[in-house]
Amino acid sequence: MALLETDSLIKDFRGFRAVNDVSLRIEEETIHALVGPNGAGKTTLFNLLSKFLQPSAGRILYRGEEITALRPEQIARRGVARSFQITSLFEQLTILEHVALALQADTALGYRFWQSERVLDQFRERALAILDEVGLRDLAEREVHALPYGQKRSLEMALVLARDPALLLLDEPTAGMGREDVERMIALIRRAGTGRTVVLVEHNMGVVAELADRVTVLQRGSVLAEGTYAAVRDDPQVIEAYLGQTHA
Amino acid sequence: MRVQLRHRLGYLTALLVALALPQVIYPGLALDIVVWGLFAVSLDLLLGFGGLLSFGHAAFWGSAGYAAGLAAKHLGVPFPVAVLAGVTVAVLLALPIGYLSIRRQAIYFAMVTLAFAQMLFYVTNEWRGLTGGENGLQAIPRTFPGLTLPSGSAAFYYAALPLALLGYWLAWRAVHSPFGHVLVAIRDNEARAQALGYPTRRYKVLGFVLSAALAGLAGSLFALGHGFAALELLHWTTSGLVVMMVILGGVGTLWGSVIGAAVVLLLRDWLSTSTLTLAGVSLKDAWGVVTGVIFVLIVLSFRRGVWGTLLQLRLPRGGSRPAPRAGQTTAGGPSAADGG
Ligand SMILES: Nc1ncnc2c1ncn2[C@@H]1O[C@H](COP(=O)(O)OP(=O)(O)O)[C@@H](O)[C@H]1O
Ligand SMILES: [Mg+2]
Numbered sequence: 004m005a006l007l008e009t010d011s012l013i014k015d016f017r018g019f020r021a022v023n024d025v026s027l028r029i030e031e032e033t034i035h036a037l038v039g040p041n042g043a044g045k046t047t048l049f050n051l052l053s054k055f056l057q058p059s060a061g062r063i064l065y066r067g068e069e070i071t072a073l074r075p076e077q078i079a080r081r082g083v084a085r086s087f088q089i090t091s092l093f094e095q096l097t098i099l100e101h102v103a104l105a106l107q108a109d110t111a112l113g114y115r116f117w118q119s120e121r122v123l124d125q126f127r128e129r130a131l132a133i134l135d136e137v138g139l140r141d142l143a144e145r146e147v148h149a150l151p152y153g154q155k156r157s158l159e160m161a162l163v164l165a166r167d168p169a170l171l172l173l174d175e176p177t178a179g180m181g182r183e184d185v186e187r188m189i190a191l192i193r194r195a196g197t198g199r200t201v202v203l204v205e206h207n208m209g210v211v212a213e214l215a216d217r218v219t220v221l222q223r224g225s226v227l228a229e230g231t232y233a234a235v236r237d238d239p240q241v242i243e244a245y246l247g248q249t250h251a
Numbered sequence: 252m253r254v255q256l257r258h259r260l261g262y263l264t265a266l267l268v269a270l271a272l273p274q275v276i277y278p279g280l281a282l283d284i285v286v287w288g289l290f291a292v293s294l295d296l297l298l299g300f301g302g303l304l305s306f307g308h309a310a311f312w313g314s315a316g317y318a319a320g321l322a323a324k325h326l327g328v329p330f331p332v333a334v335l336a337g338v339t340v341a342v343l344l345a346l347p348i349g350y351l352s353i354r355r356q357a358i359y360f361a362m363v364t365l366a367f368a369q370m371l372f373y374v375t376n377e378w379r380g381l382t383g384g385e386n387g388l389q390a391i392p393r394t395f396p397g398l399t400l401p402s403g404s405a406a407f408y409y410a411a412l413p414l415a416l417l418g419y420w421l422a423w424r425a426v427h428s429p430f431g432h433v434l435v436a437i438r439d440n441e442a443r444a445q446a447l448g449y450p451t452r453r454y455k456v457l458g459f460v461l462s463a464a465l466a467g468l469a470g471s472l473f474a475l476g477h478g479f480a481a482l483e484l485l486h487w488t489t490s491g492l493v494v495m496m497v498i499l500g501g502v503g504t505l506w507g508s509v510i511g512a513a514v515v516l517l518l519r520d521w522l523s524t525s526t527l528t529l530a531g532v533s534l535k536d537a538w539g540v541v542t543g544v545i546f547v548l549i550v551l552s553f554r555r556g557v558w559g560t561l562l563q564l565r566l567p568r569g570g571s572r573p574a575p576r577a578g579q580t581t582a583g584g585p586s587a588a589d590g591g
Contacts, residue, residue: 055442079448087446093439096432104436107429108448116430116461117421123429162447 005064006031006170006200007052012061014047014224021047022058023224029170034192034201036211036232039221040244045204046088048221049174052202053085054078065170079108084168088175088204090155092147098158099143102130105165130165137161137191153184160188164195171201177210189213212236220244265506269412279403280520282411282476284513286469289418291496291508293465296422298494299503300431301458302438303353306361306490307368308466310348311341313485314371315467316474317382320391323475330393330400334414334471341467342460344371349459353452365487372485387481391474402478411472418468425461426505434458495546500558507558514557518542 007029014022021044029035037045050056052063054075063071070078079085093101103126107113112122134140137157147155156176163171176192177185185207192201192214205211211218211232218235220228228238235241272281290312297303315337322328322336352363375382382388393400393407400407425431437444437451444451474480483489492515500511522538529537553560 053446055445074450075442075445076448076450079446085446087443091440091443093436093443095435095439100432104432105447107433112429113433113449113454114430114457116425116428116457118428119424120427120429120432123432162443166447 004031004067005029006066007202008064009052010062010064012048012051012063013059014044014051014056015059021224022051025061025221025224025226027219027226029200029202030217031200032198033216034196034203034214036203036205036215036218037221038205038208038211038218039227042223043221044224045221046174047224049085049172049202049204053083053172055085079166082166082169083172084163084166084170085172086159086163086174086176088178090152090159092155092158094148095146097144097146098134098139098150098161099127099130101147101158102133102161102165103127105162106130108166133161133165136164136194138187153180156180156184156188157191160191160195169199171195171199173201174204175206176203177205177207185210208236266416269416273405273408276517276520277403278405278408279477280516281405282403282408282472283516284509285408285412285415286473286476287493287496287512287516288509289415289422289469290466290473290493291500291512292419292422292505293462293469294493295497295500295502295505295508296425296465297458297462298497299505300426300434300438301455301462303455303459304357304361304494305352305364305459305462306487306494307348307364307366308463308493309485309487309489310364310368310371311345311463311466312470312473312489312493313375313480314344315341315470316480316484317375317388319471320388320474320480321381323391323393324388327392327394329395330410330475331395331414333475334468337471337474338464338467341463341470345460345463346456349456349463353455353459365490368485368490369487372482372487375485376482382480385482387479388474389479391478391480393475393478402476407476411476414468415472418465421461422465422505430454430457495542497556499546499549499556501553501556501560501562504556504558504562507556507562510558511556515542518545 005028009025009027012022012025013020025048037048039045047056051058054070054073058071062069065078065081065083096104103123106126106129107123131140131143134143137160139154139157139161142154147158150158160176173192177188180188189210192203203214215232218230218232219226220235220241222244227244228235228241269285272284294305294308297305318340319333319337323330323333348364348367352360352367355363376384393402395410398406398410400410433444433449433454437449437454441451470484474484496511496515497508498511499514500507500509519538519542522541523535525535549557555563
């Protein structure tokens with residue numbers, strides 16, 4: 004069964020069509036990669052799926068239910084968690100506080116302005132366990148602004164995991180990472196993806212080859228090809244799209 | 252532990268200063284410092300921790316002042332009940348105003364709040380039957396069983412102090428609550444907070460209403476303490492003055508706002524009795540200009556305000572949390588959600 008579907012999705016920016024008539028089916032418990040040359044519309048599509056942008060036309064269905072008009076926090080509460088391509092954290096909070104904030108989001112604690120912040124200690128154990136999973140446990144008390152880039156990306160993943168989502172939307176989780184960090188991220192996504200559904204925007208074809216069950220190739224906002232990584236890689240149209248481009 | 256001890260000593264000192272204040276300066280001025288300080292703290296809760304600069308906070312200070320005055324004058328209720336009436340009116344106004352204005356960001360938010368405050372100013376001016384128009388409400392009584400509380404008296408100061416301290420405590424508690432954490436997170440990165448599942452608008456409205464309630468508490472005590480409510484309570488210069496106090500003290504420091512309020516009020520008081528002249532102009536007549544110049548000088552030399560700078564000197568590694576960035580406003584919206 005498809006967990007997430009789009010039906011003729013279109014996004015126009017002042018006359019420029021960034022996403023053009025895209026119909027996707029993301030099957031449950033698969034890792035589905037969105038690839039394509041720069042400017043293909045991957046991030047725009049991703050922001051439509053995570054509801055940070057409203058489509059100009061078309062529909063989005065999650066578990067067979069239309070979610071086109073919902074706000075980001077509403078789909079977040081239904082089990083969709085997204086990461087950000089540009090690392091997006093709360094500069095003033097410690098690593099542990101980040102994860103506690105993500106865990107707290109499912110409760111109504113956040114409205115309690117009359118209660119001491121010490122009630123947040125209840126999330127400590129779970130937060131530390133999640134940080135252990137992404138290899139940040141030892142840095143739990145550090146503030147994030149001083150963290151190296153690779154560890155910020157890991158924290159992004161910890162925030163996604165803390166939501167315990169059914170669907171993970173990951174925008175270039177390995178962007179700008181060194182080789183070792185990429186390897187660790189691949190292992191992390193594979194573990195996190197077990198029993199879950201993952202949509203992955205990715206530039207690095209090595210990562211796509213290792214992780215993706217299905218690949219959708221976008222070009223100038225439209226779907227150019229779709230299939231397994233092996234099938235898509237050998238598609239002459241796809242090869243041409245990537246050759247017309249200085250770097251993939 | 253040592254930090255905690257130092258905090259406790261700090262609070263104890265503040266309490267002693269508050270108790271001694273009407274013995275050192277005249278009680279009317281002491282009350283002004285305490286209630287304007289609370290007004291400034293309420294604004295800093297919204298600006299420093301929510302990243303929202305309201306330029307119309309006189310709406311809550313003023314409407315509460317009128318409401319408390321009307322309740323005391325026409326219903327004859329004890330002054331704490333009148334204060335409650337004032338706070339209630341401020342909250343009832345803040346709900347729709349907050350709901351509508353938090354849909355705008357940064358400077359647009361400031362402009363929308365200013366517009367609402369101006370509306371309220373004109374309505375109050377026109378509604379003469381209730382508000383006394385340009386004359387305002389005069390001779391507001393302060394009743395409390397068993398006590399006589401003349402306006403401007405030390406007696407009223409001490410009667411009002413517990414309520415003001417309750418307001419200060421609430422602001423401190425809100426900042427150090429689960430709500431405070433979410434508010435700071437939204438200020439720093441609204442898109443991220445949404446992605447975690449936080450309905451950020453609802454949180455911002457709650458922050459707005461809390462802030463307005465505290466401004467209302469302060470405004471009620473001010474009007475009752477002086478025995479009158481005038482249009483000046485709702486004037487845009489009142490909104491501007493409280494913003495100035497917060498910036499002077501240091502945005503996002505909470506207690507700095509009290510220092511900012513004290514500096515402005517003591518300066519105004521000193522100038523009003525001073526016989527100094529500058530280039531033939533009596534400083535007495537130009538207190539606005541003098542405060543303005545001092546404001547500019549302090550802001551230029553201490554970017555974090557008086558208190559923020561002191562804190563930075565004492566705690567070079569930013570000891571207390573949540574440590575906000577000064578003068579920050581939200582930058583959220585879909586465009587901030589991601590890059591290409
Ligand atoms: N907010 C926007 N306004 C106007 N054009 C945009 C906006 N966002 C993206 N675009 C354009 O849409 C196209 C697709 O961009 P994007 O989705 O970021 O591509 P990708 O992530 O595949 O590199 C690009 O040509 C880009 O310039
Ligand atoms: Mg992109």
